[in-house]
Amino acid sequence: MKFKIFYKFLFLILFFAMLPLLWLGINLTNKAEFSIKTPISELHINLVEKIKKSFYLKIEKFDDLSNLIDTFFKRNLQWDVRATFLSSIISSMPEINLIGILNLYGDEILRVSEKNVSSKIIFKKTPTRAVIIDKNYIALIYNKGGYYLYFELDYKKFINGLDISKIGEKSVLIMVNDKLEIEDLSGSYQKAYNCVLKNENFLNYIRSKIDAAVEFECGGNNYLGAITYIPEISASIASLQVSSDAYKYAMSIKKEAIKIIVFFALAVIVISYILSRGLSSPLIKIIEAAKRVSEKDFSVRVNLKTKDELEDLAETFNKMVENLEAYSKLQIEKILRERQNTQAIMYSTEEGIIMVDLEMRVQLINRKALFIIDCNEENFENRNIYEIINDEIVEDSIKKAFESEKKQVEFEKDFKTYKRFYRISIGEIKIHNKELIGYLITFYDITYDKELEKIKEDFLHSITHDLRNPVSAIKGFSEFLLKEIAGPLNPNQKNMIVSIDRAAFRLLQMVNNILDIAKMEAGKMELNLTRFNVYNFVKNCVDLMSSLAVKKNITFVIDGDKNIEIVADANLIERIYINLIGNAIKFTPQDGKITIGFAIVDGKFRSWVEDTGEGIPPEYIDKIFAKFEQVKGQKAGGTGLGLTISKYIAESHLGKIWAESKPGSGAKFIFEFPLNLKKDEFGRIVAG
Numbered sequence: 237m238k239f240k241i242f243y244k245f246l247f248l249i250l251f252f253a254m255l256p257l258l259w260l261g262i263n264l265t266n267k268a269e270f271s272i273k274t275p276i277s278e279l280h281i282n283l284v285e286k287i288k289k290s291f292y293l294k295i296e297k298f299d300d301l302s303n304l305i306d307t308f309f310k311r312n313l314q315w316d317v318r319a320t321f322l323s324s325i326i327s328s329m330p331e332i333n334l335i336g337i338l339n340l341y342g343d344e345i346l347r348v349s350e351k352n353v354s355s356k357i358i359f360k361k362t363p364t365r366a367v368i369i370d371k372n373y374i375a376l377i378y379n380k381g382g383y384y385l386y387f388e389l390d391y392k393k394f395i396n397g398l399d400i401s402k403i404g405e406k407s408v409l410i411m412v413n414d415k416l417e418i419e420d421l422s423g424s425y426q427k428a429y430n431c432v433l434k435n436e437n438f439l440n441y442i443r444s445k446i447d448a449a450v451e452f453e454c455g456g457n458n459y460l461g462a463i464t465y466i467p468e469i470s471a472s473i474a475s476l477q478v479s480s481d482a483y484k485y486a487m488s489i490k491k492e493a494i495k496i497i498v499f500f501a502l503a504v505i506v507i508s509y510i511l512s513r514g515l516s517s518p519l520i521k522i523i524e525a526a527k528r529v530s531e532k533d534f535s536v537r538v539n540l541k542t543k544d545e546l547e548d549l550a551e552t553f554n555k556m557v558e559n560l561e562a563y564s565k566l567q568i569e570k571i572l573r574e575r576q577n578t579q580a581i582m583y584s585t586e587e588g589i590i591m592v593d594l595e596m597r598v599q600l601i602n603r604k605a606l607f608i609i610d611c612n613e614e615n616f617e618n619r620n621i622y623e624i625i626n627d628e629i630v631e632d633s634i635k636k637a638f639e640s641e642k643k644q645v646e647f648e649k650d651f652k653t654y655k656r657f658y659r660i661s662i663g664e665i666k667i668h669n670k671e672l673i674g675y676l677i678t679f680y681d682i683t684y685d686k687e688l689e690k691i692k693e694d695f696l697h698s699i700t701h702d703l704r705n706p707v708s709a710i711k712g713f714s715e716f717l718l719k720e721i722a723g724p725l726n727p728n729q730k731n732m733i734v735s736i737d738r739a740a741f742r743l744l745q746m747v748n749n750i751l752d753i754a755k756m757e758a759g760k761m762e763l764n765l766t767r768f769n770v771y772n773f774v775k776n777c778v779d780l781m782s783s784l785a786v787k788k789n790i791t792f793v794i795d796g797d798k799n800i801e802i803v804a805d806a807n808l809i810e811r812i813y814i815n816l817i818g819n820a821i822k823f824t825p826q827d828g829k830i831t832i833g834f835a836i837v838d839g840k841f842r843s844w845v846e847d848t849g850e851g852i853p854p855e856y857i858d859k860i861f862a863k864f865e866q867v868k869g870q871k872a873g874g875t876g877l878g879l880t881i882s883k884y885i886a887e888s889h890l891g892k893i894w895a896e897s898k899p900g901s902g903a904k905f906i907f908e909f910p911l912n913l914k915k916d917e918f919g920r921i922v923a924g
Contacts, residue, residue, distance in 0.1 A: 277449040279403050280462035280475045285447075287409075287421075287473050288464045290398045295376070295468065299365070301325070302378040302385050305335075309380075315346060322348040331393040333373060336386035345383065357386050367468040371419070374469075395421065407461075407477035412442050414470045421473070431455035432476065442472050450474070518546040522553055534561035588658075588679030591665065596621050599674065608649065608658065608679050621677075634677060637662050646682065657686045707747060711740040749877040756884035763805040763888060763921055765913055770834050770843075771798040773806065777813040778832065785821050788828065795833035802841045803913045803924075808885045812893075815878035816845040816905045823849035823903070840891070842908040852897040860895065882907070889913060890923055 308321055322335045326348060334349035334357075342359030358375050360366045368375040374394050376387040400409060400421050409422035416433055432438045437452040438459075445465040452459055458479035465472045518540050528536045534557055540550040588605035592598055597618050606616075610626040625631045633647040643662035648655055663676040714737040716722060718730065725733065752761070771794065778792045785792070813832070820830045824847045834843040852860065861883045879893075886893040891909025912924030 281449055283475045284462045284464040284473045287398055288466055291466055294397060298376050298387055305385060306380045319348050331390050333388040333390055338384040338386055369469040403477055406481035409475050412472050518542050529557055590677040592621050593674040633660055657683045707740055707744045711744055714740060752881055765803050766806055767801055767803050768806055770800045770802055771796060774832050777810055781817045788826050790824050791829045793831045795831055796835060804889055812882045812885050815882050820845055820847035823847060840908045840910055844904055844906040846904040848902045851899040851901050852903050853899060857895055
């Protein structure tokens with residue numbers, strides 16, 4: 237009779253899981269073991285954090301109140317109305333003793349109190365908000381730009397408003413300031429806790445101004461709890477409890493728990509050893525047999541007499557090996573046919589194809605690839621690809637393709653009588669789209685594409701050069717006519733010539749932009765790196781463009797550190813600012829605002845130009861940096877090349893440019909590049 241493995245496992249689970257759980261559960265439940273170290277510490281931590289959060293919530297309430305008062309003051313300048321408004325606030329909030337208005341030097345302008353509070357207002361300069369705490373009051377001082385707003389709060393009412401509680405019978409909640417002055421918050425402060433201010437460990441927690449669980453010995457007792465620091469009041473909130481009070485239940489079950497654990501540990505070791513041997517030995521035999529099958533040894537068989545499912549598994553395994561042996565013989569012919577078909581396809585294609593494994597050993601290669609890599613050997617399979625390549629340019633190009641992010645690289649090959657251009661692409665070969673087993677190296681002949689691209693570039697350069705001369709002539713003669721060198725003009729003639737001059741200027745600007753883009757695309761735009769102050773530089777750009785914004789009454793704001801200096805090509809960076817500010821002026825409505833900001837972010841210089849216009853539709857965010865691309869429906873003029881030039885300039889500085897916008901909320905153009913740019917020994921721009 238077979239004793240099934242299911243029952244073995246069931247017995248194992250019942251004996252080693254259910255029985256100990258029942259035994260320990262009954263004993264530990266009767267002893268009510270709920271006081272363990274980590275939960276107690278978490279209780280204290282949650283308590284002090286709750287008080288700290290309660291403190292900040294109350295402070296935030298006064299932050300909101302200060303903003304409400306400031307908003308009211310900006311709308312109403314009459315002092316009697318202001319005083320009435322402040323009086324109504326004091327009447328509705330009993331914890332406020334008085335509200336005061338001070339000038340920037342701390343002189344009192346207005347004091348409002350319905351409680352006849354005569355205390356002196358304590359003034360403290362602060363960029364935003366300051367908190368002053370005393371045993372009788374808490375003062376909040378807010379800097380509102382042109383004046384200071386002062387609240388004096390009743391100390392007891394403020395503290396009573398916090399969510400204060402304590403844990404255990406022998407526990408206390410205290411507040412200790414930086415002067416080591418102690419204040420009882422729980423109403424149960426005992427003299428036994430006086431020793432904490434003489435304990436060096438506790439004092440170190442106070443001096444460190446940290447949030448942490450604490451544990452120390454003091455006055456013959458062990459204490460535990462938690463401490464949190466509130467910087468606004470320069471004080472720490474501490475919740476402390478005598479350890480014996482916290483662990484009184486845990487200590488009573490400790491001895492019995494140890495006895496139970498030791499007993500069951502010995503039982504588990506003995507019984508697990510016996511059962512494991514009975515279960516693992518057959519499985520090990522099957523595993524060893526499976527390894528031999530994986531090495532294509534189909535002669536292996538497993539013989540087991542365990543009289544359970546493992547014996548059935550061994551018989552099934554033996555049948556599977558027999559079927560695999562038969563299947564393997566059938567697949568050999570199929571693999572050979574597929575290999576021949578694959579080779580036929582590879583040899584008929586016009587592209588060069590090489591298949592390599594993960595160790596770069598050649599598995600398949602067609603004649604075109606052999607021709608490109610200049611390989612005349614016949615024995616190349618399972619050899620490293622770099623061993624059979626006889627052209628250094630091809631070898632270097634393959635290595636660069638593997639290292640590149642796009643897994644692509646282009647190179648030129650000289651065949652003595654002619655030249656060809658190729659693009660190498662690296663593809664991954666995976667089994668079932670998961671396991672990587674090799675790489676596919678493909679050579680594409682792009683000679684005709686290169687020739688067509690050169691023809692297009694030559695045509696563009698030629699026509700733009702040919703256009704610039706006649707356009708310059710039109711511009712020059714129109715200026716002569718406007719100066720009335722050839723004779724006086726009547727108003728209608730003058731208006732027509734002004735239109736001609738403007739059109740010629742726009743056309744000349746477009747031609748120059750096209751030529752500049754051609755230079756940048758050809759890599760002929762050389763950078764002249766200099767160090768300059770960004771704030772002064774931006775201010776000059778704003779001054780240069782401000783005349784265009786006068787008609788719309790546009791306000792310019794420069795937001796950035798006046799001491800920031802960068803290394804870049806000043807003329808090209810100025811061009812970015814001029815393009816971005818010019819676009820912002822076009823799309824900013826009457827009485828709008830344009831912000832030019834800059835900062836150092838993550839070791840890079842970042843700058844932005846933000847307007848208050850109608851914004852950019854989402855579908856154009858990525859398109860507007862392309863040549864001649866403009867948002868349809870926005871009649872702002874322009875050639876559509878400014879952002880393209882800005883993109884090339886940012887990239888030439890090893891940086892990038894992008895746009896952020898929400899329709900109806902304006903647009904923000906941002907560019908960034910590394911700090912300390914310099915040229916290497918070959919004249920290339922690199923980050924310092």
